[in-house]
Amino acid sequence: MKKKLTLQDFQLISAYLDDACSAKERILFEKRLQEEPELNQVFLEFSHTRRLLHAMPVRRAPRNFSLSPSRVPVRPRRFFLAPAMNFASLAAVMLLVVIFAGSRLFPGLLGSQNTAESFSPMAASLDSANRASTGAPMIITWGQSGSSAPQATTKSGLGGGNGGVSSSSAQGSNPVPTAPPTVAAPMPSAAISPQVTQSSDGSSLILGLPAAFEQGKIISPTPESQPLAPKPAVDLTLIEIILSALAVGCAVIALVLRKIR
């Protein structure tokens, strides 16, 4: 009875012919060759086919296949600076985008709130309120003589030191406007009593009673109250300009290096 050979048998025959099977497989296969005439016949046919193929004449190249410079694209010379310029340009652009987005789109991200704050009326009023609570109101000395003007300054707007005359709106917790109040020019008059005026934005202004030599003077805000509109620590616009120039410059250098061959 003939035993039908499988694909594994054919693979084993091929591997045996090419000396590509293990020692164990080789021993088993040689044993099978002795016992199975069908396997032996296919083995001989494969061996014969292989020998025929290996005997095929070698076709030599009919011509020289060497490449000529005219047929070959010139391989560009690589400058070590070119990739560095590429990277620098890319990095500058990315930084520019980040800073631009941070300063323009998300102003709170990069500490640029100081810049925005200086242009915002609401922010200004909030700052004034903060300043009032910390004891730095704008005080305009006015009216009668007395020694309470300095006291008014130190009392943080609690009535201006005129004999306890105060107003509920003059409490330290109320906001004080940063803009000058719309009051008339200083008029020295003993008839005028200290009063608290309301500014247009609803905040209060404290009018104190100055000494005689101080009457009619406008006391400027204290140095502590100067950071009303503080400058930003770093000029972001300048950084943006520098980064833009860097990105363009690096990109141009990279392009020039790429063109040079």
Place this chain on the structure above:
Amino acid sequence: MDEIALVNAALKGELDAFNQLVLAYQDLAFNVAFRILGDDDLAEDATQNAFLSAYKNLRMYRGGSFKAWVLRMVTNACYDELRRKQRHPSVPIDPGTDDDGEEMNSDEWLASDDPSPETTLEQAEVEHALQHCLEHLSVDFRTVVVLVDVQGLDYEEVSRSLSTPLGTIKSRLARARLHMRDCLRKFEELLPAEYRLEDEVRE
């Protein structure tokens, strides 16, 4: 010949260095291309394209057997030529008529009908029969047979050249040899005595 040094020089733009590699492998490349394609002109085109592609993609060479890498370029170029041939099949100008053999209508027979001076008639007949059988294999089987049995590469080299697993190479080779055996049976009367199978098998 220090192949790595030549490759490095070629990478720096020295075309002469690459051409030394071309000279070293052009016979191998052309022979493989011819056995796969079965046509001199197509094999020339494939060989030239393979070397051009090798030069352009030299940076992709990651060491190892340069021969296997070149053969990958050659087989890829052959596949491209075969695809192109399938899209634009060529018609022989004079197909000819024969009285006794249908195979004479094949342009492959006509193309290889002129043996070189150093080739004997017997070898030519064997070659014709083998080439005919090769061309009746699928291109994947044909490539493996050409690389292993005609060129004598080992399985690992073929696996690297074709980027195909070793087991697939073994399987394809076994099937291809089986097909070749069946095909060559039709040509036994053409083969010289020393190439005849029946005497060996039926002894």
